[in-house]
């Protein structure tokens with residue numbers, strides 16, 4: 001029987017660099033997992049491609065997916081829905097490939113309930129001043145929104161205890177390497193591989 005792939009859940013506070021580190025992982029070599037494209041109701045930004053960056057959908061369409069049980073998880077974030085379509089994740093895992101989700105913490109906690117043997121990785125800033133500098137540097141938010149994001153970030157960092165690994169994003173390339181190494185090591189955990197040896201030892 002085909003061994004199921006690992007579900008990798010990557011999250012962390014807004015502005016810490018999740019998107020940047022995820023792109024570094026996927027643009028480079030040395031990984032063998034698929035990215036699950038999320039669905040959202042937020043407006044498409046210039047340069048974003050439907051089906052690549054997100055599946056852009058209306059609230060009605062999104063709510064229909066929720067009602068039909070077609071989302072692995074979803075959360076409302078700053079007035080919009082974000083979520084992970086279930087079918088792609090299941091089919092990819094069944095085919096033996098690992099799946100990588102980049103999602104915020106509320107969604108990650110839902111995944112943990114449903115898929116407790118997932119690999120939960122939390123990306124942390126070196127410190128809160130650096131986090132603020134990154135959010136300011138990105139230039140997408142007003143001062144008020146930055147303060148809100150920082151408040152939310154403190155709440156989110158408290159939830160780090162729910163994760164298996166904390167990876168500090170000091171340098172993008174180092175953070176990306178750490179994530180790849182964690183996933184590689186997870187494949188060798190005894191509780192994951194013991195099944196293959198049952199016939200020999202029982």
Ligand SMILES: Nc1nc2c(ncn2[C@@H]2O[C@H](COP(=O)(O)OP(=O)(O)O)[C@@H](O)[C@H]2O)c(=O)[nH]1
Nearest residue numbers: 014038039074075077082083084102103104107
């Ligand atoms: N729960 C959940 N969160 C998601 C999903 N996709 C993206 N997010 C998170 O939603 C938040 C907002 O994403 P986005 O609007 O792209 O803004 P940005 O990442 O702050 O530029 C980020 O923290 C994303 O990681 C998803 O499928 N589920």
Ligand SMILES: Nc1ncnc2c1ncn2[C@@H]1O[C@H](COP(=O)(O)OP(=O)(O)O)[C@@H](O)[C@H]1O
Nearest residue numbers: 014015016017018019020134138169170171172
């Ligand atoms: N290791 C890093 N050092 C310095 N700046 C970074 C680092 N990682 C990300 N950034 C910058 O921080 C900002 C937020 O990153 P982004 O990937 O959008 O965060 P998130 O997806 O977590 O909201 C971006 O301007 C990005 O270029």
